[in-house]
Amino acid sequence: MSEGQPSRRTALKIAVTAIVCGVIAGVGGWFIGSAAAPPPRTETKTVTKTVAPKTYTTTVTPPPVTITKTKTVTVTATPAVKEVKIGTVWPLTGPIAASGEKHLKGVELRVKEVNEAGGIKSLGGAKIKLVVADNQGDPKISASETERLITTEGIVGFIGCYTSGTTLPATEVTERYKIPAVVSAGSPKVTGRGFKYVFRAHAEVFKTAKVTFEFLKKVMGVKTAAIVMDSGAYGSISAKVCSALAPDYGIDIVFKELFPTGTTDMKPLLLKVKEAAPEAILAVAYIADALLMVRQMREVDLNVKALIAPGGAGFNDLTFIKEGGKLAEYVLIGIYWSPDAGWPHNAEFVKHYTEVYGEPPDPLVEEAYEAAYVLFDAIERAGSTDPEKIREALVATETIWTAGPIKFSKPGEGFLLHPMLKKLGIKEQIGENIYDNTVIVQVQDGKFVTVWPETVTWKGKTIKVAAAKPRVPMPTWKERGL
Amino acid sequence: MLLPQVILEGVMVGGIYALAATGLTLVLGVMRVLNLAHGHFMMIAMYLTYFLYVFFGLDPFLSIPISMLFLFAVGMALQRTIVRPVIDAPVVNQMILMIGLLIFLENMAAFLWTHNYRALKGYEGVVLSFFGFRLVSTRLAAFAMAVIITVLLYILVMRTKWGRAVRACSTDPDAAMLMGINVPRIRLQAFGLGVALAGAAGSLITTTYYIFPSVGMHYIIVALVIVVLGGMGNIFGALAGGIILGLVEALTSFYVSSQLKLIGVFIVFILLLLFRPEGLFARKRG
Secondary structure, three states: OOOOOHHHHHHHHHHHHHHHHHHHHHHHHHHHHHOOOOOOOOOOOOOOOOOOHHHOOOOOOOOOOOOOOOOOOOOOOOOOOOEEEEEEEEOOOOOOHHHHHHHHHHHHHHHHHHHHOOOEHHHOOEEEEEEEEEOOOOHHHHHHHHHHHHHHHOOOEEEEEOOHHHHHHHHHHHHHOOOOEEEEOOOHHHHOOOOOOEEEOOOOHHHHHHHHHHHHHHHOOOOEEEEEEEOOHHHHHHHHHHHHHHHHHOOEEEEEEEEOOOOOOOHHHHHHHHHHOOOEEEEEOOHHHHHHHHHHHHHOOOOOOEEEEEOOHHHHOHHHHHHHHHHHOOOEEEEOOOOOOOOOOHHHHHHHHHHHHOOOOOHHHHHHHHHHHHHHHHHHHHOOOOHHHHHHHHHOOEEEEOOEEEEEOOOOOOOOOOHHHHHHOOOOOOOEEOOOOOEEEEEEOOEEEEEEOOEEEEOOEEEEOOOOOOOOOOOOOOOOOO | OHHHHHHHHHHHHHHHHHHHHHHHHHHHHHHOOOOOOHHHHHHHHHHHHHHHHHHHOOOOOOHHHHHHHHHHHHHHHHHHHHHHHHOOOOHHHHHHHHHHHHHHHHHHHHHHHOOOOEOOOOOOOOEEEEOOEEEEHHHHHHHHHHHHHHHHHHHHHHHOHHHHHHHHHHHOHHHHHHOOOOHHHHHHHHHHHHHHHHHHHHHHHOOOOOEOOOOHHHHHHHHHHHHHHHOOOOHHHHHHHHHHHHHHHHHHHHHOOHHHHHHHHHHHHHHHHHHOOOOOOOOOOO
16 A cells, blocks of 8 residues: 555655645735835936827816826815816725725715815815825835826825835835825824825724723733734734733733634643733634634633733624624724714714624724824815815814724924834824724624723713723633633 | 643544544545535534424434435435546645535535524533542543444454455555455545545534534544544544544643644644655555
8 A cells, every 4th residue: 555656756745845835825915914014115206297198098077187297296276166076096806906996885874075175164064085005015006096196186185095015115205295094094203204195094003002901901910811813914013012002001021922824723821821810811803713712712721810802803894793693792802993883974874884884893894994094184174175274274183083082293392103213213193183082892692782981071071982891800601611 | 729620621533523534634645635525514413403402402423424324315416427537637726626525515604594593592511520530421422422433434444355455445446446346436436435524523513513514624634634644544543543533632722822723733633744744554565
């Protein structure tokens, strides 16, 4: 049976080569994936745009927005503005197209709402016209498409791009042309480059980690925690941020380990956690691993006061509740938006979105919807389509919306999400929302329920944010009868 | 106190890995076709088990014969139609065909059943504790079942007339044909059986893991390593190889890091190829 036939040998050789190649590719991919975002391109294109008549496909009625050689794009002297062109760039094809699509829906919903309510009133009811472009998740395409929107479409505001890798180069372009951009992207660099035309309203990894720790400290009095996170880009950044923030809250990280996405067995890892005996577990895991984690925590009888997921990842996926069933109960999530949080306009947003698209919105939809709100609100207050005036209005923003209050940090204030950012060469963050806007959500009776903060006071008004009381600490598996 | 528990978990996982590898080793040994789509046949069986559980409440252990029969039929049909023409073709052609098949199966599953993760809800099993060990009933049962199926297969191949014919086809197809063995038929049945074993493995895995279209990929890589570890075509070697691999994985993730557990597996693999390329359990050549 073990006769060494030549063809079998060859088969083996090829199989081995294939596996080795796969491993090399995997490891290589991991390194590339974990490497920092590509350095901003230092492209110095001279902007001498000759007016290209062929590009005017749509019938624009006002004197065609002639793109002159200077940077001012619209003609402010024109008295009656009929439409305001806003550019939006997302990954609409490629591997992350599904997420890009959600963002676009969020923006489109806000455009629909504003236009149906009579457009921008301070501009005589001018309608918002959305110019959509697809960056395929590619940083280079993201920059070139943004440039195209500015130079040939004449947009006066920008919304994008979901991934930090595509948002960083796109905002390099908007900054160069002085077009205000309200972004949805996670990296601290987005607002940390000294740019004056970039604004971010939604919370990112520092804020979710911060609020998660505040909850653990103030509500639960937790002193020790373990970090068990996915080894991909988000998980590894989150692990770093959580380790850096923990001492600020008097929490001792007694165990820290990352695991690869799509692991089939987590028990050896969970047994190590059990030995370290932390009071809380901070977890980042995608859906399969999140399900496996709670399932195997029960199997090894690992009991903690809190299993909390800063940023959510797989834990705030509806599949987690559906497939996890009873095992999913009590899990806590620190996330920037929740459908049942009591922020102003939130219930209307959820209702309207569900009516229009036939499915409930998720946080990806909301961050884009919120960005669109911020930009259109600024245009309304500016009463102008001059990008400079819109920027001024953005700087003066002081409002509250579906994920909480919004007020942007100004140049020279020295605002920083965390001092550790100085190590990355970030001196200050400009255009960053100074409010944390993160809520704690818990799985209660098969539903995601916002449990913290109970109330938030904003401009003298008390807003009830939480929909229920947190059920803490998490009972042991034995007490749960599982 | 944790170490024995970790070892136990490793052995349990290894049993499932072994079952995944036996079907592969059979097809490779008898037909010299590397069935790269093996893990994806497991995935098909996992969905079958899932739907039988959801719609008819059928216990996954009881659906083992059903998924074996179903995949036996699928395997034979595929062998007749697309695998047979490449049996004597160069290895590269065979691999391209198999990779094509696995891409097709994965995308078909994603199309029909979406990328969502599924689990047999309410089938989490009872946690047994004894002497300070904790063991989940379903996992123990899956392990026992995997061992039983492997032993039965071993008896079938090593102790029956049909098994002798299979081995004859594997060693020397021409001589086997001269002895009056219907080689194409044996190949057909052996391929069907190999795929059926993927079915059994798939049904068992549903009790401990989640179901999604690309679930087969992890298992095929592990199964390939086991096949080489145990010696190609060696069923008992596959069982031992599976358990060794389960242990290596568990111990690497316990002592080093779970991020590096596959590295542990591949270090073993590379060492093996360097020092015992014929496999740990290959018999001395006569």
